[in-house]
Amino acid sequence: MIELIVADRCTDCGACVEVCPTNVLERAPSGPPQLARVEDCQTCFMCELYCRADAIYVAPDCDRRVAITQETALASGRLGQYRQHSGWDEWAGQFPNEQWLMETVFRRAGEAAAGAAGADDKRTA
Template sequence: MIELIVAERCTDCGACIEVCPANVLDPGRDGLPILARVEDCQTCFMCELYCRADAIYVAPDCDRRVSVSKDEVLASGRLGQYRKHSGWDEWAEHFPNEQWLMEAVFRRAAEAAAQPKARKPGVTGQK
């Protein structure tokens, strides 16, 4: 879930607002994006991918907010890490963008979820 926009790094390009499929961000009064509807965040990382200034931190937990501070995120080196490891923009020569591989992972997960659950002997309610 999106957790943080570091104002000092933001260039006010508006890319994050434009690419968010859940309309989580709004332009603020000073032009910088604000987290308007965080509860709608799908944790798709699109805002983080398109932020060339590495000003956005999206935590991988998509079910609940994670408390982080600006200083903690800056010190951790996490800003821009997803964009870098995805091979976007200036990182294209150094890291291959292999996001397309996730299709197979999601397909296998869907197939596993569709399989009947194996019954375990001795579990209450099962024969």
């Protein structure tokens, strides 16, 4: 879930606002975008991928907020890590962009969940 935008790094380009599929972010009159509807975040990481300033921190936990300060986020070295490891922009030559593999990951997770649900149904019958 999106947790914070580091104001000192944000360039106010608005890319994160435009790519968010669930309208979590809103442009502010000045400064970085506002986290307007965090509860709608799907943890898709699109905002983080499109943030060339590496100013956005999205925690991998999609069920609940994770408390983190700007100082902790900056010290962690995680800002921009997802974009880097996805081979976006300046990282294209060093890391392969394998986002297309996520379809397989999601399909296998769905099959595993369906299998687990079927096993639970058999035990309760």
